[in-house]
Amino acid sequence: MDFALSDILAARQAIDGIARRTPLIASPALTIRGGCEILLKLETLQPIGAFKIRGAAHALSRLGAKARERGVVCCSTGNHGRAVAYAAKRLGVPVTVCLSDLVPQNKVEAIKALGATVVRRGKSQDEAQIEADRLVAENELTDMPPFDHPDVILGQGTIALELLEDRPDLETLVVPLSGGGLIGGVALAAKMIKPQIRIIGVTMERGAAMHESIKAGKPVEVKEYASLADSLGGGIGNPNRWTFDLCRNYVDETVLVSEDEIYRGMRALFLDDRIVTEGGAAVGAAALLAGKLAIRGPAAFVISGQNVDMQKFLGVARGEPVTLGDLTVKG
Numbered sequence: 001m002d003f004a005l006s007d008i009l010a011a012r013q014a015i016d017g018i019a020r021r022t023p024l025i026a027s028p029a030l031t032i033r034g035g036c037e038i039l040l041k042l043e044t045l046q047p048i049g050a051f052k053i054r055g056a057a058h059a060l061s062r063l064g065a066k067a068r069e070r071g072v073v074c075c076s077t078g079n080h081g082r083a084v085a086y087a088a089k090r091l092g093v094p095v096t097v098c099l100s101d102l103v104p105q106n107k108v109e110a111i112k113a114l115g116a117t118v119v120r121r122g123k124s125q126d127e128a129q130i131e132a133d134r135l136v137a138e139n140e141l142t143d144m145p146p147f148d149h150p151d152v153i154l155g156q157g158t159i160a161l162e163l164l165e166d167r168p169d170l171e172t173l174v175v176p177l178s179g180g181g182l183i184g185g186v187a188l189a190a191k192m193i194k195p196q197i198r199i200i201g202v203t204m205e206r207g208a209a210m211h212e213s214i215k216a217g218k219p220v221e222v223k224e225y226a227s228l229a230d231s232l233g234g235g236i237g238n239p240n241r242w243t244f245d246l247c248r249n250y251v252d253e254t255v256l257v258s259e260d261e262i263y264r265g266m267r268a269l270f271l272d273d274r275i276v277t278e279g280g281a282a283v284g285a286a287a288l289l290a291g292k293l294a295i296r297g298p299a300a301f302v303i304s305g306q307n308v309d310m311q312k313f314l315g316v317a318r319g320e321p322v323t324l325g326d327l328t329v330k331g
């Protein structure tokens with residue numbers, strides 16, 4: 001991928017006023033546990049409660065007049081759909097969101113509330129995508145992929161600009177990993193600014209599509225499971241055009257966490273740092289608490305989103321068992 005720092009700077013300008021610059025705060029508790037300074041990048045404070053507003057706002061801002069008029073369609077485990085719906089509304093673009101049946105109801109409601117048309121189809125991300133493809137072919141809508149798109153990747157990369165402006169001395173970035181748009185953009189931008197910085201991706205054990213793909217040397221499909229980290233579900237797309245190579249080239253290490261570890265990560269971020277997170281945002285803390293990260297500080301953890309079902313979250317906060325499909329998670 002042939003991008004320059006100026007592309008990331010242009011993306012930042014394009015999303016200004018839709019996405020916000022988020023704070024980087026100290027985590028005294030994780031700093032003690034990690035043995036080095038640990039900071040939290042609070043993407044939970046974005047307008048839709050997750051970083052995906054950056055990529056969506058940037059990609060939409062780059063559409064031509066015809067495409068804007070016809071509208072866009074996307075397929076998402078929730079936060080991307082919500083981000084596209086929010087940015088599209090701000091930019092006056094009609095939007096349809098296709099969701100699989102695994103997406104939690106709170107996320108569906110949030111997308112509808114933003115004025116998007118919602119279509120529910122299939123048992124997986126890939127099946128929902130087939131419906132999106134049909135709408136593209138029949139109604140000439142523009143597809144807005146959640147991660148495998150250069151403008152989405154560049155939008156997510158603006159996080160790295162902010163991180164290294166706030167703290168040029170950062171040695172390690174710990175980033176949640178699913179399709180790789182977030183970590184791909186962050187790694188690309190961060191390493192252009194500071195080549196020696198280490199980028200660690202963390203994802204859940206069950207359905208770790210990018211991790212398995214990197215291991216296999218090519219994009220592979222994995223089974224999807226219900227997870228506390230539902231926003232990390234889904235495959236990496238086959239064919240994958242951008243994020244697989246980015247992750248292969250720029251991500252230094254990938255780490256897997258169990259559902260129990262994610263539970264403990266969410267709980268610790270809430271009880272110690274008073275931050276409400278969805279499971280997908282807590283995987284870095286989960287890996288650290290599980291002793292799975294050997295990092296040099298100062299390190300920044302991207303806390304990617306807060307759009308958790310609150311009943312489930314309150315269960316975790318109280319230390320109660322949470323049921324996920326075939327699995328009971330106790331932490």
Ligand SMILES: *Cc1c(COP(=O)(O)O)cnc(C)c1O
Pocket residue numbers: 050051052079080146147176177178179180181182183231232278280281304305306
């Ligand atoms: C989408 C998402 C991720 C993963 O981003 P990718 O670009 O798919 O790797 C992580 N956390 C949250 C909260 C998300 O919504």
